[in-house]
Amino acid sequence: xxxxxxxxxxxxAYIKNIYRQxxxxxxxxxxxxxxxxxxxxxxxxxxxxxxVHYSLAVNIHEDPKTFVRFILGASSDKPEFVGxxxxxxxxxxxxFIELSDAKTGVxxxxxxxNTEPVFDQRAIRGRGTCCWLVDVDGVxxxxxxxxxxxxxxxxxxxxxxxxxxxxxxxxxAFQDDIAHISTLRGLPKPLPAHLRKVFxxxxxxxxxxxxxxxxxEAFRSRRQLLHAYRDAIRGHQNLxxxxxxxxxxxxxxxxxxxxxxxxxxxxxxxxxxxxINIKRKKSLYAIDFxxxxxxxxxxxxxxxxxxxxTRQCKTHDYMDDLESFFYVLxxxxxxx
Numbered sequence: 472x473x474x475x476x477x478x479x480x481x482x483x484a485y486i487k488n489i490y491r492q493x494x495x496x497x498x499x500x501x502x503x504x505x506x507x508x509x510x511x512x513x514x515x516x517x518x519x520x521x522x523v524h525y526s527l528a529v530n531i532h533e534d535p536k537t538f539v540r541f542i543l544g545a546s547s548d549k550p551e552f553v554g555x556x557x558x559x560x561x562x563x564x565x566x567f568i569e570l571s572d573a574k575t576g577v578x579x580x581x582x583x584x585n586t587e588p589v590f591d592q593r594a595i596r597g598r599g600t601c602c603w604l605v606d607v608d609g610v611x612x613x614x615x616x617x618x619x620x621x622x623x624x625x626x627x628x629x630x631x632x633x634x635x636x637x638x639x640x641x642x643x644a645f646q647d648d649i650a651h652i653s654t655l656r657g658l659p660k661p662l663p664a665h666l667r668k669v670f671x672x673x674x675x676x677x678x679x680x681x682x683x684x685x686x687x688e689a690f691r692s693r694r695q696l697l698h699a700y701r702d703a704i705r706g707h708q709n710l711x712x713x714x715x716x717x718x719x720x721x722x723x724x725x726x727x728x729x730x731x732x733x734x735x736x737x738x739x740x741x742x743x744x745x746x747i748n749i750k751r752k753k754s755l756y757a758i759d760f761x762x763x764x765x766x767x768x769x770x771x772x773x774x775x776x777x778x779x780x781t782r783q784c785k786t787h788d789y790m791d792d793l794e795s796f797f798y799v800l801x802x803x804x805x806x807x
Contacts, residue, residue, distance in 0.1 A: 498588045498601045502554030502655045504545045520618040521652045522596040572644045581605035611682040618673040629743040638706020640741035644679040684727030699738025706740045719745045720795035721764035758787045769794035
């Protein structure tokens with residue numbers, strides 16, 4: 472027989488797994504509400520990209536009005552009230568997505584090639600990256616949705632700076648501030664002092680990206696692999712020369728070029744979500760073991776988890792990224 476605490480933890484883990492699946496199956500979902508109850512009490516959980524918030528337990532006999540409000544809110548027939556993104560929709564059996572260009576203000580509707588995303592992040596809390604494949608006059612592009620911390624520079628800012636650089640993924644248009652976690656949760660503006668200490672707001676952006684090849688793991692020959700690997704490292708150097716440090720080199724962030732004959736673009740690096748401008752103050756890019764993909768992090772980054780007086784960590788720089796490139800090659804060599 473379990474205690475009240477253990478039962479609550481098991482119940483919450485069960486709920487969390489269910490709603491992780493909801494986010495995966497409904498990639499156009501920003502917020503998911505769920506009610507848990509007993510014969511006497513009910514509690515509302517609200518999952519979003521900042522995690523989960525939940526209400527105090529409400530006695531359904533002593534406070535039936537709040538209970539009815541919970542039911543009406545969770546079962547609303549208005550999609551935006553239950554957390555759906557209205558810019559992604561079905562029409563005549565096909566699925567479409569809209570992007571309002573931040574520079575021109577023109578809203579363009581794109582037809583999805585696949586009704587499901589080609590990539591989506593499994594975790595509930597975090598960037599919640601979701602990529603859709605779209606068709607533009609017979610040419611394929613990728614629309615990338617991501618939630619970033621409002622204190623972090625947007626990926627589109629870096630992509631504007633690297634326009635035309637070899638070995639780096641390219642962007643055609645973007646839309647920023649599509650939605651905010653604070654707005655979804657109905658939090659006041661400005662946030663009260665007690666909320667600023669515990670709440671970290673996130674904002675959603677959407678980018679139209681050039682569609683390149685698959686991950687470098689999809690290489691078809693040793694020559695193609697080495698050419699792609701070489702050009703991806705060149706792309707990283709081009710970023711560094713533009714005062715940008717990538718910080719998340721991994722096997723999934725190195726793509727094969729769409730045109731294997733295109734010089735200097737046999738391979739490219741993508742995903743500048745965690746990039747930084749190296750001209751900023753040192754405190755803004757101090758080393759952090761939470762930055763990057765665990766399997767490919769440098770020893771220096773890994774040691775930042777538990778630094779000691781005899782093992783001080785250096786600032787994250789291009790050498791850490793080059794070590795990550797080496798681990799990518801090791802990963803491929805061992806796997807193939």
